[in-house]
Amino acid sequence: xxxxxxxxxxxxxxxxxxxxxxxxxxxxxxxxxxxxxxxxxxxxxxxxxxxxxxxxxxxxxxxxxxxxxxxxxxxxxxxxxxxxxxxxxxxxxxxxxxxxxxxxxxxxxxxxxxxxxxxxxxxxxxxxxxxxxxxxxxxxxxxxxxxxxxxxxxxxxxxxxxxxxxxxxxxxxxxxxxxxxxxxxxxxxxxxxxxxxxxxxxxxxxxxxxxxxxxxxxxxxxxxxxxxxxxxxxxxxxxxxxxxxxxxxxxxxxxxxxxxxxxxxxxxxxxxxxxxxxxxxxxxxxxxxxxxxxxxxxxxxxxxxxxxxxxxxxxxxxxxxxxxxxxxxxxxxxxxxxxxxxxxxxxxxxxxxxxxxxxxxxxxxxx
Numbered sequence: 001x002x003x004x005x006x007x008x009x010x011x012x013x014x015x016x017x018x019x020x021x022x023x024x025x026x027x028x029x030x031x032x033x034x035x036x037x038x039x040x041x042x043x044x045x046x047x048x049x050x051x052x053x054x055x056x057x058x059x060x061x062x063x064x065x066x067x068x069x070x071x072x073x074x075x076x077x078x079x080x081x082x083x084x085x086x087x088x089x090x091x092x093x094x095x096x097x098x099x100x101x102x103x104x105x106x107x108x109x110x111x112x113x114x115x116x117x118x119x120x121x122x123x124x125x126x127x128x129x130x131x132x133x134x135x136x137x138x139x140x141x142x143x144x145x146x147x148x149x150x151x152x153x154x155x156x157x158x159x160x161x162x163x164x165x166x167x168x169x170x171x172x173x174x175x176x177x178x179x180x181x182x183x184x185x186x187x188x189x190x191x192x193x194x195x196x197x198x199x200x201x202x203x204x205x206x207x208x209x210x211x212x213x214x215x216x217x218x219x220x221x222x223x224x225x226x227x228x229x230x231x232x233x234x235x236x237x238x239x240x241x242x243x244x245x246x247x248x249x250x251x252x253x254x255x256x257x258x259x260x261x262x263x264x265x266x267x268x269x270x271x272x273x274x275x276x277x278x279x280x281x282x283x284x285x286x287x288x289x290x291x292x293x294x295x296x297x298x299x300x301x302x303x304x305x306x307x308x309x310x311x312x313x314x315x316x317x318x319x320x321x322x323x324x325x326x327x328x329x330x331x332x333x334x335x336x337x338x339x340x341x342x343x344x345x346x347x348x349x350x351x352x353x354x355x356x357x358x359x360x361x362x363x364x365x366x367x
Contacts, residue, residue, distance in 0.1 A: 002205070002208055002209050002212055003047070003051055005209075005212045005213065005216055006043055006046065006047040006050075006051070006212055007047065008216065009039075009040075009043045009212060009215055009216045009219060010040050010043040010044045010047065011040075012216075012219050013036045013037070013039040013040035013043060013219060014036070014037070014040040016036045016219065016222060016223070017033045017034070017035075017036035017037040017039075017040060018033075020032050020033040020036070020233060021033045023233045024233055026282070027082065027088075027282075028079065028082045028083060029233060031075060031078055031079045031082065032079055034075055035072065035075045035076060035079060036222075038068055038071060038072050038075065039072065039215065039218075041068065042065060042068040042069075042072065043212070043215060045061060045064050045065055045068075046065055046211070046212075048061075049061065049062065049065070050208060055118045055122075056117075056118055059116060059117045059118045059121070060110040060111065060116055062110070062118065062121055062122060063106040063107055063109070063110045063121070064107075066102075066106055066130050066131075066134065067099065067102060067103045067106050067107065069134045069138075069175075069179065070098060070099035070102040070103070070134060070137060071099040071103070072175065073137065073138045073141045073142075073172055073175055073176075074095050074096060074098065074099050074137075074141065076141070076145075076168060076171065076172050076175075077095065077141040077144065077145050077172065078092060078093075078095065078096075079168065080145045080148070080149070080165050080168050080169060080172075081145070081148065083164070083165045083168075084148055084149060084165050085148070087287075089252075095141075098137060102133075106130070122186075123186050123190045123191075127186065128183065128186055128187060131179060131182055131183045131186065132183060134179050135176065135179045135180055135183055138172065138175050138176040138179055139176050141172060142169065142172045142173045142175075142176050145168075145169045145172055146169050146173075149165060149166055149169055163225075164225050164229065164232055167221055167225070171218045171221075174214045174217075174218075177214075178210065178211055178214060178215075181207060181210055182207060182211075185203065185204070185207050189203050189204075250290070250291045250294060250295045251295065253281060253283060253287065253288070253291045253295075254291060254295050254296065256281055257277075257281060257288075257291070260277075260280055260281065261307055264280075266280060267304050267307040267308055267311070267334050268308070268311060268332065268333065268334040269334060270331065270334055270335065270336045272304065272334065274288060274289065274300040277300070277304075288300070304334070305344045305348070306348060307334075308333045308334040308335060308344070309333070309344060309345055309348045309349070311332070311333045311334065312329055312330070312333040312335075312341070312345060312353065313349070313356065315329045315332060315333065316329060316353060316356055316357045316360065317357070317360045326338060326341075326353050326354065329341075329353065330342075330353075341353070
């Protein structure tokens, strides 16, 4: 049974990993896809080491599952944060340093150690230290993810779809539990029962079954959520955080907005609205609204109209465009009507477009 589950889990994880970015190419989906690719590779390497004697033929591969055990919970945490809070800031990305350093230590150590083998690593003091470190890392990420979700407790009661990130947090807890069981096995069973004894053999099979059953369970749950809530694969945050009055990496969005204004001249689109601009920035409209309010102190309309007036002032004072009518300048500046242009221009400059143009001409003549 365990062998069948290992094979099924490996293949199913790979299929899910390929399927996710096909549905929608988005950052959150890339992270989720990577989670399933890592899960598939982890199940595959575990199967080869446990059932194909690779632990003796290629003993250096024994450190690979330990590296995956550092990487997988980190990716899960980053995905949960992206889904819950709608962003992954520079500080969050630093969490990836832990699996990177662990990978260098484990893989590098195995490669340079010519005497590295199954007997010298599995159950050794180093192996127990590695398992203990993995346990602490998973527990830290689980508690951090759980605390983040608990802050949304009031909102969670209102929509069933937010059980998705909550379920992933549970899965992060399950990964922690699996590592705890493995550590207990090597601390309590391996030193007291010789290899080949019935007790040790039975407990080893239970540990293996424990790993694959819980790993496969997340696949069933994931498929259920994908079918019931396709919005999960939209690539967008599932719900609005109560703390969206402060977007931690808002300056990143401000820079992206400035680029769209300066290089793409998106504000000159007469059909532009808040949702369309948010789509161009690849964020939800409430995030755009929060960034405008918290970082620029302006609403969408006031910000865009201000940029359009700047363009209108440039056109009004340009020799190249001196023959343009006021209506043409209004449209070229992004306004849909001349009347709206007049109201906004006078609001921002205290002058009508014609008065502004004449005043600039008088100044130019004196110069």
